[in-house]
Amino acid sequence: MDSNSIKKYGVEALGTFVLTFFGCGSAAVAGSVLGNLGIAFAFGLSIVAMAFxxxxxxxxxxxxxxxxxxxxxxxxxxxxxxxxxxxxFIGAIVAALVLMLVINNCADLGGVAATGLGCNGYGEASSTGISMFGAVLVEVILTMVFVLTILGVTADGKTGHFAGLVIGLTLAFVHIMGIPLTGTSVNPARSFGPALVMAFEGNTVALDQVWVFIFAPLVGAALAAVIFGAFKSFYKQEA
Structure with a gap:
């Protein structure tokens, strides 16, 4: 593996760590204070910071x-x-482990069993009781919108200097609707890390359901790429 690849993969692990630690941490530790809007911006601002x-x-x-x-x-x-x-995935798992250590060392929080780790879920694990099919549908749509925005804003060098801000705000935007439904994944690694660590603590619900939050975002991303490809073909024909 060349040094350039090592750097790229290393910072991807770091960036995913930051997103998972601060986003899921905000949901677990301060969700009752921040509310859904605050949690949404915690995820979005993590993207803005890491983009730059x-x-x-x-x-x-x-x-x-x-x-x-x-x-x-x-x-x-x-x-x-x-x-x-x-x-x-490594970055997200390490972030969830560190978050667990932080929460379990806060005497007034009651540990991970009381706070959770910002896991995603459906059915009884959702605050709205959304079904499995509903969770798949929501995650496909939210991810499609998010990834389509990324593909669009990064396609032209003219928009590159503010792409991080647009992407971060879009992530916050999709979280605002998604949090009450599934907790908002749109990110398989962010879902898998906390689900795996919760299983270490004896709660396997999130890990049993995590396949939805791996499968649906990947489908949404593929759909976004197909739609964006159709847009590109259209514009080329018009030109």
């Missing part, structure tokens, strides 16, 4: 669905697809 910190190194995907959408749009190689995925 690591964007020039890796493109700041920090989300396997985003990486998959870019792969379908033929912007990255198969090698980088898997390299980014491995790094992103």
């Amino acid at each position: 910190a690591i964007g020039n190194v890796s493109g700041c995907h920090i989300n396997p669905a985003v990486t998959f959408g870019l792969f379908v749009d033929k912007r990255i190689s198969l090698k980088d697809l898997f390299g980014y995925w491995i790094a992103q």
